[in-house]
Amino acid sequence: MTAKYALIIPDGAADNPQEILGGKTVFQAADIPNMDKIARQGRQGIVHTVPKGMSPGSDVAMMSLLGYDPKTNYTGRAPIEAAAQEIPLSAEDWVFRCNLVTMADEKMADHSAGHISTKEGSELIRQFSQAIKNDNVRFYPGVGYRHLCVISGVELDVVACPPHDYIGQKISKIMPKGKGADLLKQLTAQSQQFFEDHPINKVRRDLGENPVSSIWLWGQGRRAFLEKFSARYGKNGAAITAVDLVRGLAKLVGFDLIEVPGATGYLDTNFVGKGEAAIDALDKYDLVLVHVEATDEAGHNGNPLQKKKALENIDKFIVGPVYEAIQTFDRWRILVMPDHPTPCEIRAHVGQPVPFAIAGTGIINVLDKPFHEFNSFESGFEVARGADMMEYFLKL
Numbered sequence: 001m002t003a004k005y006a007l008i009i010p011d012g013a014a015d016n017p018q019e020i021l022g023g024k025t026v027f028q029a030a031d032i033p034n035m036d037k038i039a040r041q042g043r044q045g046i047v048h049t050v051p052k053g054m055s056p057g058s059d060v061a062m063m064s065l066l067g068y069d070p071k072t073n074y075t076g077r078a079p080i081e082a083a084a085q086e087i088p089l090s091a092e093d094w095v096f097r098c099n100l101v102t103m104a105d106e107k108m109a110d111h112s113a114g115h116i117s118t119k120e121g122s123e124l125i126r127q128f129s130q131a132i133k134n135d136n137v138r139f140y141p142g143v144g145y146r147h148l149c150v151i152s153g154v155e156l157d158v159v160a161c162p163p164h165d166y167i168g169q170k171i172s173k174i175m176p177k178g179k180g181a182d183l184l185k186q187l188t189a190q191s192q193q194f195f196e197d198h199p200i201n202k203v204r205r206d207l208g209e210n211p212v213s214s215i216w217l218w219g220q221g222r223r224a225f226l227e228k229f230s231a232r233y234g235k236n237g238a239a240i241t242a243v244d245l246v247r248g249l250a251k252l253v254g255f256d257l258i259e260v261p262g263a264t265g266y267l268d269t270n271f272v273g274k275g276e277a278a279i280d281a282l283d284k285y286d287l288v289l290v291h292v293e294a295t296d297e298a299g300h301n302g303n304p305l306q307k308k309k310a311l312e313n314i315d316k317f318i319v320g321p322v323y324e325a326i327q328t329f330d331r332w333r334i335l336v337m338p339d340h341p342t343p344c345e346i347r348a349h350v351g352q353p354v355p356f357a358i359a360g361t362g363i364i365n366v367l368d369k370p371f372h373e374f375n376s377f378e379s380g381f382e383v384a385r386g387a388d389m390m391e392y393f394l395k396l
């Protein structure tokens with residue numbers, strides 16, 4: 001009988017000690033009996049998901065986590081999201097992530113424009129795209145504030161800042177730089193003019209929601225290619241996620257995507273539905289990946305209590321039920337790990353190693369302690385190259 005594998009990823013959940021949590025990290029403070037059980041019945045350790053010299057994006061960290069070394073496979077964040085949307089790219093195209101952002105006092109105030117809905121966000125992108133009339137520039141509406149922009153026929157060599165890492169920074173300091181930056185600046189300025197008095201923004205202001213001030217282009221790259229997971233590891237897989245980045249990686253490695261109604265990529269996501277979908281998928285697939293963005297968003301919000309609540313929901317509604325269900329198979333393993341830390345006081349991703357907890361067939365306990373950053377470190381089990389984690393996970 002083939003073995004079953006469940007990989008559960010609370011995005012950005014690793015953290016530093018927080019004052020409001022009595023000097024504990026979110027993992028320490030949260031009530032997460034199921035993750036603790038996995039650590040106590042199995043093993044915990046730490047893994048370096050972000051190679052030295054690379055920026056600690058979810059894209060890089062998630063690629064490691066899937067078993068692909070970002071150093072040799074990574075071409076940029078946007079190409080991965082383009083794969084999610086099945087956007088055709090030629091070898092010469094550049095694809096950018098296009099956020100809808102809120103600026104205030106000439107600073108980056110909100111990388112998500114108040115977590116604008118997909119309906120409003122995509123409508124603004126669609127209308128702006130029509131308004132600019134530039135044959136070399138195409139916009140593709142995505143989910144919420146996350147959209148894409150493809151630029152053809154232009155030579156580019158730009159540095160563009162991820163807006164979520166520059167909250168509160170002066171816009172003039174974080175504008176794109178390098179060859180082709182003028183085109184990006186021009187599009188940004190055009191969007192500001194277009195959005196200024198847009199009826200959708202009027203309604204948002206009336207409701208006290210953050211208006212859309214501008215597009216923000218970043219995360220660019222040329223089209224991506226990854227070897228299929230089944231060819232590399234001999235297993236098929238399915239992914240459950242609301243986030244285009246993870247969808248894109250899943251598609252690139254040949255996983256099926258399982259849609260869960262009410263999966264939002266935010267704190268109000270359908271935790272119960274994700275857990276149930278994962279259990280169903282275990283019947284059909286060797287490996288089921290469940291990704292939850294809510295913890296990362298809480299980190300970006302700088303809100304440890306929110307993050308703690310999100311992690312507790314993941315534990316109760318996803319980790320617990322999946323852990324119970326997977327044990328009905330003869331051979332199985334479960335792995336819980338964030339992709340990277342998003343410390344609440346920093347409100348941005350960092351490249352430090354993350355804790356992991358693994359249990360199942362052939363895993364022997366060495367440290368009978370609950371799951372968190374410090375115990376993981378204490379366990380003395382360190383995976384130096386994140387991409388090696390998958391092989392360790394799969395090898396019974």
Ligand SMILES: [Zn+2]
Nearest residue numbers: 011012058339
């Ligand atoms: Zn992440």
